[in-house]
Amino acid sequence: MVSHERENHFVISTRSYQADVCGKHLITHKPAIHECYGKGCDRMFPTISGMFIHLESGTCPSKITLKDVNAVVAMYTHHNSIIHSDYNKSLAAMLNREDPPDGFPFHCPGFTPGSLCGKRFELFSGLLQHCESRACNHTFGQDDGGLLSFLHKVLYSESALFKLGRLKANVYSRIELVFPEVLRDGEQEHLEALLILLQMLFRKLLDIIENVQSRLKAAISKHINYQILGLSLGHPSNLDAITGRRGDLSALAGEYASITGNEGRIAGPERMNTSEVFVWNIDTGECQLLHLFLEETTAVFEILSLETQPQ
Secondary structure: OOOHHHHHHOOOOOOOOOOOHHHHHHOOOOOEEEOOOOOOOOOOEOHHHHHHHHHOOOOOOOOOOOHHHHHHHHOOOHHHHHHHHHHHHHHHHHHOOOOOOOOEEEEEOOOOOOOEEOOOEEHHHHHHHHHOOOOOOOOOOOOOOHHHHHHHHHHHHHHHHHHHHHHHHHHHHOOEEEEOOOOOOHHHHHHHHHHHHHHHHEEEHHHHHHHHHHHHHHHOOOOOOOOOOOOOOOOOOHHHHOOOOOEEEHHHHHHHHHOOOOOOOOOOOOOOOOOOOEEEOOOOOOOOEEEHHHHHHHHHHHHHHHHHHOO
């Protein structure tokens, strides 16, 4: 530590530094050597925690989100070592990508001198930062079989599979729109017509989605027994009657943009307010704000683009 200070800051001191302060300081000098776990992302990070902050923010081109990180951590065989027992009842919610649990579900399994650490964190990235700072003796190695190795192999594929499965369910389910009480003339009819266009578009995507799903499942089958959580997807009896099921992805993406606009929002009459319009999946019982439904659909198109581009 003294040699680092002499070389970089011209300071010589004999006083004691707290381990976490020294550790955090040294992190600022680390080179960016950690490649993002998300497919299609070329960012490099000096720390694993920095990469997970990036993934939890939802800004990665891979479309991994905070909910995906929490879900896949909860799938890890030894998740109980870092998810506090107070949150055992929240595991199902985490696995199903429901809103993150309030409070501090993650805890450190390491030791400080003379005692168990047990410090708790709201986010997985916070736990990683704590361990990287050398505040206690726990480290997350990247050896095969460990948590980080599991996340590296599974996180992107599992998060992509979940999103593809949700969109696929909208082909096999009855979907309706729920409107506020007051809409201007023509707005309800306009939105309902656009929803029909979207469902027809989803049907054209089926072959592409199913091919990508098969490839992703094969990629992670050695690491996780994957099932689409909460969904039982059988082929509808009238599937053979669906026309135009096959489609070119770029053409379908253009069709989607023409329906929603380049910003992924439903186009319509001027000043139309869609902030209180919900998409209701009658078969699964899920009700979702229209703009969130469209964000998920846009994410699926981006995932399909990543998975179908030449390697």
